[in-house]
Amino acid sequence: MEFDPVWLLLGLPLAFMLGWGASRIDLRQLRAENRSVPKAYFKGLNFLLNEQQDKAIDAFIEAVQNDPDTSELHFALGNLFRRRGEYDRAVRVHEHLLSRGDLEQKDRERAQHALALDFLKAGLLDRAETALARLEATPFEGQARLALLAIYERSRDWPRAAAIACKMHGASQGDFSTRQAHYLCEQALELASKDPLGACALLEKARDAAPDAPRPRIELARLQQRQGRPEAAAATLKALAGEAPAALPLAAALLVETSQASGQTAQALDLLQRHYAASPSLDVLDAIVTLTAATPGQADGQGRLWYLRHLESEPSLVAAAKWIAGERLEHEQYHPQVQRALDHATLPLTRYRCAACGFEARQHFWQCPGCQSWDSYPARRVEEL
Incomplete structure (x- = not known):
């Protein structure tokens, strides 16, 4: 039986129609699928931009249900949960991502980092530490080490903090020499009452680690x-004046004490006067007045004249109040009331203020109690800033 070409002519239009119909069905399905996920996703994004987080979460949950394999939607949903303080739900989202066997390595590392942030925000520091330790040798290594450093500082685990800082310093992730000196100083303070010699060794090590840092020398x-070694203490403070002169106001009162105990008041007074001439400071001024008053042969009230000299160049209410405190007024019977008012007015001016967060305190802190920043307190009082 011969093949009739007529059938071929009739079959070609039929095959074309069937192929066209099948393609239209596939295109409709593909378009419907492509519309369903982006619509919910962009709806959630719109709610998020309008700060409607509840509706944004509902929209993202809908998007995840439509396409549970899309990792980006899971990340968006987990971040939203964390921002709202729903840390348990954020943890479940990121743990679900980590449990998927088809997740790419870069997304797995990203999910591990997000999980660590969930634990940090929730205050679960032990679990956060474990999660952060798994980020070694990943693109998130630097951020993880900084977070670990914050955890160890918060828990006052200074040896482990020092180890992390040393690792970051060695990896050129920043200059952590001063931070390492602080950690050694903290360890020395904890050890000082039980092992003074060991504490001294730690402070000397801190001084060598950061020669320009003032804290090791002051401590x-x-x-x-x-320890009853005022000569050694005076020598250490003299070195401080040479290496970190800006911090001398923090040690001015200690310099007075050590110089008087070691019989070196003249040398200390000369050092303080030279420093004051170069950089006037209230604490250095007080130390000069104290030493001048204690120097034999000085007239009564000679030391307080330094306050008047300071007022000639600096309009200082603190210096004025201290000068008036040692003077006799015309109406002396009202002096206590006037002095009390002046002391009350100057009290806020004698505080120290954190340059990072503005937290004020009566004493100087090497680490701010408010924002936990290191070396954010200037060595000068509020009135001098």
């Missing part, structure tokens, strides 16, 4: 003075 001088 070392304070410890030497408590």
